[in-house]
Amino acid sequence: MARKSDVPSYYGEPQKFDPTFRGPIHNRSCTDVLCCVIFIIVILGYIALGTVAWIHGDPRKVVYPTDSYGQFCGQHGTPNAGIVGLLDAKEVGIKIFEDYASSWYWILLGLVITMLVSLAFILLLRFTAGVLLWLVIFGVIAAVGYGIWHCYWEFSILKEKPDADITISNIGFQTDFRVYLQLSQTWFIFSKLISLAVTEVIIIVVLIFLRRRVRIAIALLKEGSKAIGYIMSTLFYPIITFLLLAICIAYWAVTAVFLASSGDAVYKVMSTDPKCQYSNITCDPETNVTKVCPGAQCTFAFYGGESIYHRYIFILQLCNLLVFLWLVNFTIALGQCTLAGAFASYYWALQKPADIPACPLFSSFGRAVRYHTGSLAFGALILSIVQFFRIILEYLDHKLKGAHNAFARFLLCCLKCCFWCLEHFIRFMNRNAYIMIAIYGKNFCTSAREAFFLLMRNVVRVAVLDKVTDFLLFLGKLLISGSMGVLAFFVFTHKIPVIQEEVPSLNYYWLPLLTVIFGSYLVAHGFFNVYAMCVDTLFLCFCEDLERNDGSPGKPYFMSPGLHKILGRADQAGKQHTGS
Structure with missing residues (x-):
């Protein structure tokens, strides 16, 4: 670890020892008030936009086809023009509805199992973090290896069959998913997709040789599991985030449909x-x-129509999209700031759990809403604008696919790459800025600057620990959702003799299967997102702890003895390496 005097001044001054500092500041004031006022006005305008769209729109114009006279096909009192295709679509829809109606409790059971497994995984990390994470690493490596072998085996067998060389584009969309499994191209694509994971596996193998940094990452993960164990309410906060996001998505979709169907x-x-x-x-x-x-x-x-409203429908759709992105990012920011404040209260408690404040999650949520709505809205707006331009670039790229202007395509590709990098950088900085806001209660720009300087003063740890922990958690989500997908496949295809009589026969079993896989990933993502936020918060607190204190009786570390022990060994080895 670099000494405080060796830290370049352009990365800011390290934090000084403060005997009165005990975690999130309680005496704070409102930040970024102007942005808060603008945010509230925009929300009121968004409600007005939805109301106007609801008055002028008619969703039937989007749902049902119309004939040359503007009459809805298949509706009462109108001719039967083009109804055949509508009836075919309706028949498929009825079959899909029947599948979900007969398998919904199996899907729900799979999601409940995912929730229990995710919860058990997080709690087990508290006691067996090292062993469990290494098992996850090697388990994923083994699963990827088997997947590649199985795909190439199926491909080699189907390659010898005369009808298996038909391409997916030739047969088009088929409701029976098993048709695609009889094509050699399908297994070739699967093998290529799985082979992309080999790159990630190589990264993990490289990280294995960085054992000292990996051990610190595991110690942080173990500390994060301990923090969640003391503040179990944080595991259920994603439910609030999910409900708020569901409201935002539903309102945006309904408004978009009514806007698209406005007019006579x-x-x-x-x-x-x-x-x-x-x-x-x-x-x-x-x-x-x-x-x-x-x-x-x-x-x-x-x-x-000829009114001003009808002339600017496209502009209103763009406004609908931008405000939607702003609300979604604000909801995520609120969750991150709330969790960060709760976990910071845990870290800066000298005697754990005796010094942890009562109801830390509720207190952190109250501070975030009461004092920092403007700051969270400011950070969310910056990210939303970048995402908005990314969506426009994707739209332009879709429109220019048939164009022969190579320079325009190259320029568009470069812009897409730049905005992708910018979005991920802003996501990273916003996340750390929200942590600093939760702890110190400063405005967004100041918090982002202090978070950036703190990370730059610990850039080696950030480069290794952040990627190690993120990837380990990603492997956990992948392993859980993949395992539930395999289990659901065996259930829905009646390959488990014990329960095959109770499982219903489905028209399209792959739809409930995909629902289980996607839903399991979302459930695991919700739990592990809390865990990732916990680790990120503890990491920033950990870096500040090293700057504020030196481990002496007068300046004791707030970190756990286990984390301090591993850190001490790593730093001692680093100093010996530097000295040699």
Whole structure:
């Protein structure tokens, strides 16, 4: 570890010893008030936008197809034009609904098992962090190796069959997922996708040789599990985040549908006479245009209008998207700041758990909402703007796929890459800024700057520990969701004799299967996200602890003895290496 005097001044001054400091500051004031006021005004405007869209929109225009007269196909009192395709889609939808209706309790059981396994995994890390994490690493390596072997084995067998060389694009979309498993191209794609994981496995193998840093990471993970064990309420906070996100997504989707379906039916004159096609003739179903233009008729063209509202529907859709991103990122920021404050209260308690404040999660949530709504909204706005431009670039890339301008495609690709990197950097900085806000109660810019300087003063630890812990947690999520996917596959395909009589026969078993896999990943992600936030908070507190204190009786460390013991060995080895 570099001595305090060796730290470059352009990374800021290290924290000084303060005998009165005991964790999150309670005496604080409101921060970034202007952004808070703007955020509230935008929310009120967003509600007004949704109300106006609800008044003018008609979702039937999006859900049901229309004929040339603007009438909804298949609705009562309208002709049967184009109803065949609608009935086919309806039949598939009914089958999917039947599958979910008959398998919903099995899906729910899988998600409950995922929740219990994730909870047990986090609690076990408190006692067997080292052994469990190494088992996860080697377990994932073994699973990836088997997956690659199995895919290439299936590919080699199907390659010899005469009909297996048909491509996926040739057969198109099939509701029976088993059709794709009979194609050699499917297994070739699977093998290539799994082979991408080999890169991550190589990273893990490299990290194995960085045993000292990995041991510190494991000690932090163990400390994080201990913190969660003392503040178990943090594991259930993702439910609040999920509910808030569900409200945001539902409101955005409904508003987008009503905006897209706003306007009245607009008709145009269809006639062989060019003068009639471009004349200013009022055209609606009641107008007898044959008197003005013999042989002409009015047909439906599109939904729209001449008002200011209808002219700016596209702009309103963009505003709907931007505010939606802002609300989503604010919800995530609120959760991160709340959890950071709770875990910081744990770390800066000298005698654990006796000195941990009562209801640390509730107190942290109250501080975040009461004092720092503006700061959280400010950080969320910055990230939302970058995401907004990324979405626009993706849209432009989709539109330019058929273009032959190589320079435009290259420039667009470079912009996409730059904005991707910028988004991930802002995510990283926002996360650490929220931790500093939760601890010290300063505004967003000051907290982001202090977090950045603190991380730069410990850049070696950040480069190794942050990636090690993130990847270890990712492996845990992958292992849990993958295991639940395999179990669900055996259940839904009646390959478990004990329960095969109780499992219903499904039309498309792969839809409930994908639901279990995706849902399991989300459940595991919710639990492990709390854990990741805990580790990040403890890491920043750990770095500040090293700067504030020296382990003497007058300046004792707040870290656990186990973490201090491992840190001491690593730092001693580093100093010996530097001295040699």
